[in-house]
Amino acid sequence: MYASKVIMEVAPNIHLLGVFTIAFTVVYRKKALYPIYTYILLNGIFCGFATWWIPYLYLWTILWGATMLLPQKIPKKIRPAIYMIINACHGFLFGTLYAPAQAILFGLSFDGMIAWIIAGLPWDFVHGIGNFFCGILIVPIISILFKLEHSITRH
Numbered sequence: 001m002y003a004s005k006v007i008m009e010v011a012p013n014i015h016l017l018g019v020f021t022i023a024f025t026v027v028y029r030k031k032a033l034y035p036i037y038t039y040i041l042l043n044g045i046f047c048g049f050a051t052w053w054i055p056y057l058y059l060w061t062i063l064w065g066a067t068m069l070l071p072q073k074i075p076k077k078i079r080p081a082i083y084m085i086i087n088a089c090h091g092f093l094f095g096t097l098y099a100p101a102q103a104i105l106f107g108l109s110f111d112g113m114i115a116w117i118i119a120g121l122p123w124d125f126v127h128g129i130g131n132f133f134c135g136i137l138i139v140p141i142i143s144i145l146f147k148l149e150h151s152i153t154r155h
Helices: 002-010 017-047 056-069 079-106 110-154
Strands: none
Touching: 002 017, 017 056, 017 079, 017 110, 056 079, 079 110
């Protein structure tokens, strides 16, 4: 997850983090929190444990939780669309989900928090659209992970 983030930093707010979060959650369920929090820890180690990092402690868990709430047996034809939409929604809402921590950390009023959200809407739009299109990779990654899991359990 961290390597994909570093590689894709040339495109602001376009990354595969949601893709991996959803794919790992579908395949590994609760154990998906291990790679998610490993990513968060690596992000802090390499980019600094600053105030921007604190919301990461819950932002990716929200996507994990939303994915956990999905039925495990989604009809095959609609799986890609469902995962792409969930991924896109997380991107569109990223700034809004981030805002409460910013408000607490920087003493923003409710109006200040709303202004912060509004100022970030163009970036959230890019984030949501990027997440939607990157989401096309979720089902293929899930298939690969299930095949790997199956081949490991056979041996």
